[in-house]
Amino acid sequence: MTRTIFFKNQPRIVGTSSVAGPKECAGSIKEYIQTKLENDDYGEKSFEKAESRMLYTAIKNSIINAKRKEDEIDAIVAGDLLNQITSSTFATRNFSVAYLGVYNACATFTEALTVGAMLVDGKYMNNVVCATSSHFASAERQYRYPLELGCTRPPQSQWTVTGAGSCVLSANGTGPKITCATIGKIVDYGVTDANNMGAAMAPAAADTILRHFKDTGLSPSDYDLIASGDLGALGSRILKDLVWEKGVNLEKRHVDCGELVYNLIESEFQGGSGAGCSSLVFSSYLYTKMKEKKIKRLLLVATGALLSSTSSQQGESIPGIAHAVSMEV
Amino acid sequence: MKTSENCINRNYLNYVKSVCPKTKEKRSLFRAFLVGGIICSIGQAIRLIFESLLGLAGDELAAYVSMVMIFLGAFLTGLGVYDRIGKFAGGGSIVPITGFANSVVSPAMEFKTEGYVYGVASKMFIIAGPIIVFGVASSVLVGILYFIGYRIF
Incomplete structure (x- = not known):
């Protein structure tokens, strides 16, 4: 039984980009975040739309950071937490690029990286974008309670990150x-x-x-x-x-x-x-x-x-x- | 097929229980007592004011006080203050009638993005719904018991 894949051609991560909400931008990684949002809603009417736009921004900027053009990107592998991974679908709707939607809850990012690396390593594709996002407010309304409900959180609970990250895998170029x-x-x-x-x-x-x-x-x-x-x-x-x-x-x-x-x-x-x-x-x-x-x-x-x-x-x-x-x- | 019953790893669950942080009970109880007490004192103050100024009494007075408290709860929810009080107070701000107002108004605000019919109106009672159902059901039950008791004795 094989569970580890060794990449012979070793795809490289040639560019990344990140978008994060105000709470994350006040945290310990603030100076490394590219797009810092001032508002959780990112100027959109709903938090779902905001999450989608965050993912879109991350993907777009990662392509720019990787010094690629949109038509050089062969595929986008993306996922998020919402039902039917709508954030990813609506974010990639703006690109005219092949799209694979993946879901493994919070493990989606490494799943996307694995799928992307396989595509590039197998020489099927040259440039693949791997991206995921989540949003505190949209996750909260899907999994838990309304934001304004005055309830307490138990001490073992966690806080859903409002953020998106994207990276471009490529068969050639420099990077890890x-x-x-x-x-x-x-x-x-x-x-x-x-x-x-x-x-x-x-x-x-x-x-x-x-x-x-x-x-x-x-x-x-x-x-x-x-x-x-x-x-x-x-x-x-x-x-x-x-x-x-x-x-x-x-x-x-x-x-x-x-x-x-x-x-x-x-x-x-x-x-x-x-x-x-x-x-x-x-x-x-x-x-x-x-x-x-x-x-x-x-x-x-x-x-x-x-x-x-x-x-x-x-x-x-x-x-x-x-x-x-x-x-x- | 694996189901939740045969997945259970007792040793692991016991271990998780032992490392899990505990809710600080004394602190939570104190805060709940403090904030719950303040809310009820406000209610009582309004009751006294209405009693002396408007000359209300009995059921009518209770209804007026409830209306004001429900308004305050809804208003503070709309301002985004009530959830902060709730974070501090826990049960202290959930149990009084202001908490009930909060549980109706907060989903109504949250689901406005899905429209007024399928959003606001249909999601308004997702949290308060069970409270109403069990409240009505238990009042019927008590009513029946009272009726039987009244007939026998």
Whole structure:
């Protein structure tokens, strides 16, 4: 059974772009974000439209940053959290480019990267855009409560990131190379608390990371950084415990994009989450650091909780997934 | 087929329970008591004012006070203040009648983007709906019990 794909031609990430809301722009990665929004609604009538426009802006700017023209782009692989991934569809409606919509909840970004890297590595296509987005307000109304409802959040909850990130993979050019990718499997340990997504996703992240090291023969010390997507503070702790049980120590190498994105203050509790979380942090902070060669080898493990509001109302547990993409400069 | 029943990994769930941060109960209770108390004191003050100024009494007085409190809850929701009070107070601002107003007005505002019929009107009671259903159902039940009790004794 193969779950790790080794890319022989090693597609390169030639350009990225990020868009983020005011709360994210006040966080710890603010200086790396390209488009900083002053309002959550981005001048649109609804938050769904705003999210779509954020994704559109990120895709457009990433193509410009990669010094490509729109007609040189062969495909866009994109996804988001909303029902029927409408943000991605409406964002790509403005481009006359082949489109693949992908969904793996918050793990969508690495799924998109894996699919994009396969297209480029197989020499089917030259330039592929991989992008994801999420929006706090649109996710909140789909999964939880109206914004103005005066309810409290439990301490294990996370805060959906308002942000979009996009990157251009290319067969030629300069930038970090994608060397391999480990595709995750669904791991479900029976967590039913929809507020505790860190605990639901951590076993999937542990499974993918352990499988990645087994398939590649690498160890955590081979990476400068192992970045999980949006496990949050609690999920990260669980992940470290789970892999430690199997004799792998992530302590020194691990960082969580969800923990990184905000200056953790109380209202976000465990940190950021959402499909836009890992793509925003990667497209801004991590990509810049890779370009500067501060991070030479990166394992990006975006994690997703594959629940719907219907499935949790029916008492189903939360299936987790994590896809890992390995990059180096 | 795997279902939620046979997925359960007891050891893991117990472990998660042990590392999960706990709600600070004493703090939450204190805040709820404080804010809930303030809201009820305001209600009581309005009641006293109406009683002495307008000379109202009984059911009529209660209805007037409720109307003012519901208005205040709805108004503060519209201003975007009530959710901040709720974040601080927890149950303290949910339980009084102002919380009920908040639970009706907030979805009405939220779903305005889907139009007045399918948005505002149909989503208005997504949170308050169950409260009304169980409120009416339990009042019917109590009414029946009262009726039977009255006949027997």
